[in-house]
Amino acid sequence: MESLDFNALVPLIILALAPVVSLITVSIHRNHQLIFILAVACILIFMVSLVYAWSNYQMASIIADQLVIDKFSLFYLILLGTASLVLLLISYPYLQQHTEVSEEYYLLFQTSVFGAAILVCSVHFATLFLGLEILSISLYTMIAYTRQWQHSLEGGLKYLILAAASSAFLLFGMALIYIETGQLSFSGLSGSVHTMGVLSTAGVAMMLVGVGFKLALVPFHTWTPDIYQGAPAPVSALIASISKGSVVAVLIRFIAATQSQQLDWFVWVLSFMAVASMLAGSILALQQRNLKRLLAYSSIAHLGYILIAIIAATDLSTEAVTFYLVAYFIAIIGAFGTLSVFSSEGEIEEIQDLQGMFWTRPLVSMVFSIMFFSMVGIPLTAGFMGKFYVVLAAVDTGLWFLALMLIISSIIGLYYYLRVIKTMLSPVEQASVKTANGKISRMGFATVAILGILVILFGVVPSQLIAMIRSIGAGF
Amino acid sequence: MILAALIFILLFGGALAGLLERRIPGSARWISLASILMVTALIIRIWWTHSPDIMGAATSAMYLVLRKTWIPEFGIEFHLELDGLGLVMIMLTAFLGLISVLISWVQIKIRTGFYYFNLLWTLAGIMGVFLAFDLFLFYLFWEVMLVPMYFLISIWGSANRTYAAYKFFIYTQVGGLLMLLALLAFYFIHGSQSGDYTFDYWKLLNTSLAPAQAKWIMLGFLLAFLIKLPVLPLHNWLPDAHGEAPTAGSVILAGLLLKTGAYGLIRFVLPFFPEAARSMALPAMILGVAGILYGAKLAFAQTDIKRLVAYTSVSHMGFVMIGVFAFNALAMQGVIMQLIAHGLSTGALFVLAGIFYERTGTRDIEKVGGLWTTAPKMGTAALILVLASLGLPGLANFVAEFMTLAGTFAESRIIAVIAALGLIAAAIYSLRIMQKVFFGPEKSSDIRDLSSVETVIIASVVFLLVFLGLYPAPVTQRVEPVVQQVVSVALPDGPGETDQLSVIKIKPAHGKP
Numbered sequence: 011m012e013s014l015d016f017n018a019l020v021p022l023i024i025l026a027l028a029p030v031v032s033l034i035t036v037s038i039h040r041n042h043q044l045i046f047i048l049a050v051a052c053i054l055i056f057m058v059s060l061v062y063a064w065s066n067y068q069m070a071s072i073i074a075d076q077l078v079i080d081k082f083s084l085f086y087l088i089l090l091g092t093a094s095l096v097l098l099l100i101s102y103p104y105l106q107q108h109t110e111v112s113e114e115y116y117l118l119f120q121t122s123v124f125g126a127a128i129l130v131c132s133v134h135f136a137t138l139f140l141g142l143e144i145l146s147i148s149l150y151t152m153i154a155y156t157r158q159w160q161h162s163l164e165g166g167l168k169y170l171i172l173a174a175a176s177s178a179f180l181l182f183g184m185a186l187i188y189i190e191t192g193q194l195s196f197s198g199l200s201g202s203v204h205t206m207g208v209l210s211t212a213g214v215a216m217m218l219v220g221v222g223f224k225l226a227l228v229p230f231h232t233w234t235p236d237i238y239q240g241a242p243a244p245v246s247a248l249i250a251s252i253s254k255g256s257v258v259a260v261l262i263r264f265i266a267a268t269q270s271q272q273l274d275w276f277v278w279v280l281s282f283m284a285v286a287s288m289l290a291g292s293i294l295a296l297q298q299r300n301l302k303r304l305l306a307y308s309s310i311a312h313l314g315y316i317l318i319a320i321i322a323a324t325d326l327s328t329e330a331v332t333f334y335l336v337a338y339f340i341a342i343i344g345a346f347g348t349l350s351v352f353s354s355e356g357e358i359e360e361i362q363d364l365q366g367m368f369w370t371r372p373l374v375s376m377v378f379s380i381m382f383f384s385m386v387g388i389p390l391t392a393g394f395m396g397k398f399y400v401v402l403a404a405v406d407t408g409l410w411f412l413a414l415m416l417i418i419s420s421i422i423g424l425y426y427y428l429r430v431i432k433t434m435l436s437p438v439e440q441a442s443v444k445t446a447n448g449k450i451s452r453m454g455f456a457t458v459a460i461l462g463i464l465v466i467l468f469g470v471v472p473s474q475l476i477a478m479i480r481s482i483g484a485g486f
Numbered sequence: 487m488i489l490a491a492l493i494f495i496l497l498f499g500g501a502l503a504g505l506l507e508r509r510i511p512g513s514a515r516w517i518s519l520a521s522i523l524m525v526t527a528l529i530i531r532i533w534w535t536h537s538p539d540i541m542g543a544a545t546s547a548m549y550l551v552l553r554k555t556w557i558p559e560f561g562i563e564f565h566l567e568l569d570g571l572g573l574v575m576i577m578l579t580a581f582l583g584l585i586s587v588l589i590s591w592v593q594i595k596i597r598t599g600f601y602y603f604n605l606l607w608t609l610a611g612i613m614g615v616f617l618a619f620d621l622f623l624f625y626l627f628w629e630v631m632l633v634p635m636y637f638l639i640s641i642w643g644s645a646n647r648t649y650a651a652y653k654f655f656i657y658t659q660v661g662g663l664l665m666l667l668a669l670l671a672f673y674f675i676h677g678s679q680s681g682d683y684t685f686d687y688w689k690l691l692n693t694s695l696a697p698a699q700a701k702w703i704m705l706g707f708l709l710a711f712l713i714k715l716p717v718l719p720l721h722n723w724l725p726d727a728h729g730e731a732p733t734a735g736s737v738i739l740a741g742l743l744l745k746t747g748a749y750g751l752i753r754f755v756l757p758f759f760p761e762a763a764r765s766m767a768l769p770a771m772i773l774g775v776a777g778i779l780y781g782a783k784l785a786f787a788q789t790d791i792k793r794l795v796a797y798t799s800v801s802h803m804g805f806v807m808i809g810v811f812a813f814n815a816l817a818m819q820g821v822i823m824q825l826i827a828h829g830l831s832t833g834a835l836f837v838l839a840g841i842f843y844e845r846t847g848t849r850d851i852e853k854v855g856g857l858w859t860t861a862p863k864m865g866t867a868a869l870i871l872v873l874a875s876l877g878l879p880g881l882a883n884f885v886a887e888f889m890t891l892a893g894t895f896a897e898s899r900i901i902a903v904i905a906a907l908g909l910i911a912a913a914i915y916s917l918r919i920m921q922k923v924f925f926g927p928e929k930s931s932d933i934r935d936l937s938s939v940e941t942v943i944i945a946s947v948v949f950l951l952v953f954l955g956l957y958p959a960p961v962t963q964r965v966e967p968v969v970q971q972v973v974s975v976a977l978p979d980g981p982g983e984t985d986q987l988s989v990i991k992i993k994p995a996h997g998k999p
Contacts, residue, residue, distance in 0.1 A: 401667065405670040413667055432648060435640060471556075472557060473556070
């Protein structure tokens with residue numbers, strides 16, 4: 011390995027060392043605050059190394075055909091890093107309130123972020139699988155972390171079984187492709203789109219099933235609501251953001267490298283999944299009374315929107331997906347984050363719990379509404395720019411049907427998002443005790459408030475972010 | 487910069503009102519009043535400095551232009567322009583905004599800070615719609631005015647407010663999103679033709695579209711505007727929203743929000759897609775006429791005074807529809823006049839309806855009667871406004887409807903004749919209000935007559951209606967260049983109808999096309 015490659019790997023190495031540091035610290039001295047500060051420090055060092063790498067970027071370094079550190083990876087790593095920093099800040103007050111033993115959470119958190127980071131840089135089936143497994147295995151435990159709640163344990167077990175099954179699909183798909191092409195790296199597969207035989211076709215299809223599970227695309231979405239509901243709110247946010255975002259990144263890389271968007275059946279299957287996810291996500295969300303389930307269904311719909319941009323497969327696609335992901339990350343983490351800042355007995359889960367919150371908790375409600383408006387795609391929020399970008403990509407390629415479906419789904423979505431906001435606006439006399447009483451973690455609230463400001467900022471002056479995203483390239 | 491100030495004063499005023507009300511109770515309304523007055527003063531200044539008498543032949547030029555790069559990656563600019571049409575519309579916005587603030591002064595007792603925040607932000611959105619000359623910006627403002635309006639209806643509305651607010655939001659959002667889709671298609675077609683990807687109004691105006699493309703893209707825009715207007719099959723949201731909204735909300739909805747739809751037709755649909763629009767003219771006019779009669783019929787059947795006034799809006803907006811699609815200068819002038827006159831008269835009628843509800847505790851016109859004896863000022867006000875609404879000569883609405891009908895007559899006699907029946911229907915439903923509420927046996931106990939502020943509000947509206955009814959030139963002169971431009975684009979072979987303008991002496995002597 012050359013020293014240049016080593017330099018490029020520094021951020022990943024920092025991330026890999028973080029769990030080790032935590033592990034040693036926990037075994038020496040068990041202290042929640044200490045380990046939290048250490049975890050934050052690790053992420054900050056990681057971020058600093060990324061920013062350094064970004065600003066001194068010269069060329070992409072491909073390490074042993076396994077990992078690539080280019081601008082695309084760096085951007086997604088920065089996104090992951092920022093998201094995990096925010097998630098840490100939200101998790102701390104939540105864990106203080108809801109768990110007895112909190113230290114191991116940070117350990118698992120760090121390994122899951124490490125897994126996601128590998129996924130983002132992966133250009134080879136081996137690293138893809140490795141990253142995915144590191145991520146998933148950490149998640150099994152994190153979902154069940156609040157073990158005093160039955161839902162949480164149930165969710166952990168469900169995720170274990172389904173994620174394992176989907177990994178099996180993925181692995182088998184890779185094996186089938188390898189039998190026919192003898193290749194495991196994305197670049198090695200690049201020429202073989204038009205010469206694909208039965209085995210590789212089946213292989214790609216099986217890999218799609220695996221990816222579909224991870225992204226919770228219809229028809230592989232059924233696990234999502236139960237797990238979002240069962241998992242602690244910060245973990246649900248992690249599944250919705252980091253876990254899905256990293257898989258989207260690797261999917262873009264895979265498609266861009268192999269040019270599989272030239273396969274008609276591939277595009278048809280993706281389009282079907284996109285439409286089904288958007289519609290099913292929006293329609294099923296209508297009936298939900300539980301906020302976390304509602305957010306689960308809405309995240310299914312959002313992944314459908316992202317898929318549209320991927321299907322479009324033009325220069326705009328990567329930009330649109332990335333911008334949308336940024337907006338979606340902020341909004342979904344912000345929404346789950348808001349739910350986790352309350353120090354109530356049990357979680358704020360039901361929509362009923364938000365009754366009259368606008369009058370009892372005006373600031374928190376405002377932030378929460380901003381997140382929801384962003385998810386609806388109301389102008390002046392990041393979500394609007396994201397949706398605009400996706401529709402732009404779709405119209406550019408002439409995907410009229412998909413664009414129309416997006417609009418229909420958004421309109422259905424409007425109804426259930428508004429329902430939540432409407433509940434918050436109900437008269438103060440009916441205000442829910444759960445949200446009105448008790449304290450709100452200052453640090454947690456400050457974090458989500460900053461997210462709220464970011465939503466507005468990226469919605470009003472998106473130019474800088476767009477320029478940054480435009481520079482990452484990796485076009486189709 | 488004045489143009490940006492018009493919008494940002496309202497935005498900042500709203501934010502300030504929302505924040506300060508918690509610290510200093512009662513401050514919100516004063517801040518709102520101050521910001522609206524500032525905006526009004528600015529507009530009057532513009533009106534003064536850009537008077538056509540001074541500018542002479544240069545009337546057709548834009549009064550003010552503001553361009554700032556905003557999102558250069560997509561060719562989006564913060565691009566505002568003001569011409570005669572825009573000036574007239576923002577004047578109306580400021581005036582009705584002022585009325586809304588004043589009428590809310592004592593009516594709104596809960597959550598006043600947030601209320602004025604929403605009120606001012608709605609007005610800012612509307613102001614932006616009338617000023618934006620970048621289509622992305624236009625879309626943005628188009629959507630921005632919805633959310634605060636949704637809050638206005640769903641928090642301060644009456645009993646059935648939740649349902650009404652949903653309906654309003656979803657209807658308009660459907661239109662908005664379809665417009666976005668059409669807008670993007672337009673953007674790409676223009677971009678691929680010229681290599682210049684831009685949302686600039688003037689550049690997009692030069693796009694040449696294949697007939698099929700033009701038709702579909704136009705439909706996207708048209709739907710958004712027709713939902714807002716609203717036109718017959720798409721009007722369903724209107725009675726609920728108008729009926730349930732608080733008084734100021736109804737005033738803004740009827741007086742301004744509906745006008746944005748008409749404005750969109752004139753500013754965008756006709757100039758962008760002249761051929762496609764002409765091919766749609768007959769169905770559009772038929773829908774307009776159907777709206778006139780259907781709205782009038784339903785208005786007659788209502789017992790809820792606010793819903794009644796709401797349906798009269800459906801009826802009156804039918805005139806807008808036929809006038810726009812008549813494609814001649816006279817009808818177009820009539821439409822713009824109608825926007826102003828209807829905005830003023832219906833706005834004031836909603837003010838009265840709000841006062842009526844506040845005093846009697848009911849909106850049912852069957853439950854009251856003989857109010858004239860106890861509230862003569864209210865009765866007089868209602869009488870004048872109702873007469874305006876039914877199109878009594880001498881009031882602005884008459885000028886508007888007459889011009890529209892005369893212009894339409896030149897294009898399609900049948901349509902004009904049937905539409906004219908709407909005037910009779912208007913007389914029936916309008917006089918019914920008077921008869922039920924103010925005449926007949928006295929059913930309710932004493933009610934308080936108009937207060938001095940309310941009297942001033944109504945009197946100023948009445949003054950404007952009479953003034954414009956007798957001397958419509960201030961409006962018609964202002965919008966003349968825009969009308970000529972729109973009509974000449976829509977009819978490339980030369981506007982023959984302009985002669986008629988001089989026949990009825992509305993066209994100013996110096997306003998040469």
